[in-house]
Amino acid sequence: xxxxxxxxxxxxxxxxxxxxxxxxxxxxxxxxxxxxxxxxxxxxxxxxxxxxxxxxxxxxxxxxxxxxxxxxxxxxxxxxxxxxxxxxxxxxxxxxxxxxxxxxxxxxxxxxxxxxxxxxxxxxxxxxxxxxxxxxxxxxxxxxxxxxxxxxxxxxxxxxxxxxxxxxxxxxxxxxxxxxxxx
Numbered sequence: 290x291x292x293x294x295x296x297x298x299x300x301x302x303x304x305x306x307x308x309x310x311x312x313x314x315x316x317x318x319x320x321x322x323x324x325x326x327x328x329x330x331x332x333x334x335x336x337x338x339x340x341x342x343x344x345x346x347x348x349x350x351x352x353x354x355x356x357x358x359x360x361x362x363x364x365x366x367x368x369x370x371x372x373x374x375x376x377x378x379x380x381x382x383x384x385x386x387x388x389x390x391x392x393x394x395x396x397x398x399x400x401x402x403x404x405x406x407x408x409x410x411x412x413x414x415x416x417x418x419x420x421x422x423x424x425x426x427x428x429x430x431x432x433x434x435x436x437x438x439x440x441x442x443x444x445x446x447x448x449x450x451x452x453x454x455x456x457x458x459x460x461x462x463x464x465x466x467x468x469x470x471x472x
Contacts, residue, residue: 298332300355304348319343338385339417342398342471346418352398353390367392374401382412398471406459414454420472421451428465430457
């Protein structure tokens, strides 16, 4: 893994140790195997963005701290210029760009998400606490959520309970882009 992933893994380990939480306890709380959690801390496998969001919630820190190592500082507004958000290449299926990493005490996380098309692709399902809103900017997506398959086209949106397993795939052999807001 690259240094960026190693740095995130080190921050996760440090926050866990500072919080006096054992690997066994955090794995149980996250409903994953201890071995998987250890792989995340050691940057041996990709960490899903939804998992980082869950960890930020558990450790009571802003997601920006896990991604950058810096505390969020803005409390009136935070501007993110085009293509200047923090890239979160945490999964082979999606590329996330955090659109607001410096605003302190956010009530939601916002991402620009890109999905590359794959023939007959069914991505790995994930879930996380809260709710999620997705608005399709470009292309078409198939959303898999709780035994449902929903097709969204440019301009369509969906709001859902993100504790249910979900995933997205790009359709028509074209990439898709959408805004994701995790609340």
